Amino acid sequence: LAATWCERNFNKAVGREVTGMNITDARGKVLGHSTYRVTKLPEPGVAVHRSRLHEVLRAHFKGALRLGATVERVIFGNPPSVVVDGQPLACDLLVGADGIRSPVRQAMFPDFSTRYSGITCFGFVVDAQWTGEAFEMWGAGKRVGVVPIGQGKTYAFLAIKAPPRAAPPFSTLEEFRQCWSDF
Numbered sequence: 001l002a003a004t005w006c007e008r009n010f011n012k013a014v015g016r017e018v019t020g021m022n023i024t025d026a027r028g029k030v031l032g033h034s035t036y037r038v039t040k041l042p043e044p045g046v047a048v049h050r051s052r053l054h055e056v057l058r059a060h061f062k063g064a065l066r067l068g069a070t071v072e073r074v075i076f077g078n079p080p081s082v083v084v085d086g087q088p089l090a091c092d093l094l095v096g097a098d099g100i101r102s103p104v105r106q107a108m109f110p111d112f113s114t115r116y117s118g119i120t121c122f123g124f125v126v127d128a129q130w131t132g133e134a135f136e137m138w139g140a141g142k143r144v145g146v147v148p149i150g151q152g153k154t155y156a157f158l159a160i161k162a163p164p165r166a167a168p169p170f171s172t173l174e175e176f177r178q179c180w181s182d183f
Helices: 002-009 050-060 103-108 173-179
Strands: 016-018 020-025 030-035 045-047 071-075 081-084 087-090 119-126 134-139 142-150 153-161
Touching (some): 016 142, 045 142, 071 103
Parallel strands (some): 020 134
Antiparallel strands (some): 016 045, 081 087, 119 153, 134 142, 142 153
16 A cells, blocks of 8 residues: 555655766766666655655645654554554554654664764755756765755755764854865
8 A cells, every 4th residue: 555655646746756876076077876776666766855745645644644753663564553652553654754863764673773984964955956866976085965856956965074973064154165165
């Protein structure tokens, strides 16, 4: 049921299909290409703004939509269910759009653990779409990533090598421009 619903509703009209991305140097010279097609999934990935995801869920589900709930456990039964606040809840679809320390991922893959990679990332959404392709630019100790997410919007991230809990490498617009001027 959930796979069929996703096939019908998560398309280019909702977000932006992402099948791969170019990896470039800081000036845009292509170094390689990554393909994101996962053969075990019926459809390609779609990058979508979180608020747009909420709109689609609200518009297509007659049952209760519960945001901000912490999933304690996922039970793979028929039907599947989740445990939230100690209560099992039957569900047709569980969307784990809950960040890097995802309780949903942890519930589904209990042996998974995160670790600090030595990279700090700043992410944001821009109200413009200037490219039709996802790409990531690699520079000396820094990376810039851009992913069109549909609806005329683009997700971007800036990643920089930094020790854990380091102060941001910039505090003014001029310092920001200087920090990323090689891209």
